[in-house]
Amino acid sequence: MMNTKIYCLPGTMCDQRLWQVCIRHLPINVKLVHIAIPMENSIDEIITALDKQLPQENIYLAGFSLGGYIASAYALKYPEKISKLLLISNMSYSLPDKELKERSRTIAYLKTHGYSGVPTKRITALLHVNAHENHDVIACIRSMDKTLGKEVLVHQLTVTTQRQNILNKLPTLPMPVMFLIGDTDSLVKLGKIETIIEQSNRISLSVLSDTGHMLPLEQPQKCAINMMRFFIG
DSSP states (O other): OOOEEEEEOTEEEEOOGHHHHHHHTTTTTEEEEEEEOOOSSSHEEEHHHHHHHSSSSSSSEEETTTTHHHHHHHHHGGGGEEEEEESSSSOOOOOHHHEEEEEEEHHHHHHHHHHOOOHHHHHHSSSGGGGGGGGGHHHHHHHHHHHHHHHHHHHHHHHSSOOOOOOHHHHHHHHEEEEEEEEOOOOOHHHHHHHTTTOTTTTTEEETTTTTTTHHHHHHHHHHHIIIIIIOO
């Protein structure tokens, strides 16, 4: 039985635990290889650092949230190295003005007052209402956040806030691309993705019902099923 490796980039303040439940729903010959976001000084430098870690051809690449943006940027720079690209809970878009201002305030506050962990209100804002009492999901988010800590949070917010809209460049990619999005993900605009899909028959969209932004944790089995269908067929 041939092994299949899917290289996975996490979101802001997420580590390998983001994928831990999805893995249980995959065949033993399908491996999710977690790749931490490099601590570099710009998105371009992050892409260069990733290139030293990833294989040089036939890559199955998945990215969640911020990792989805980085995966998109990597695929645009090295399209010949990617076989398939899966973007989870992300639309490879620049941040809206409201979030830019919020991040600026957050960074200033963290540098002055330190960091006491992700607020419960922030966690529940990312989740579908059905997951608001899912203690395993909430505990996982808190645990990842605590492990990574203030330094990683400030770095990720600082380095990745000023980002270009690369969504409109994805139709130029030569490989299959799939968006996997929760239907109540407040950070993703489905209409923008649907517009891009119309420009390329290589781009597809799968929307999971009753799902917020933390899709791999909220719907791990459905996430795994979609991964299998997309990457393995």
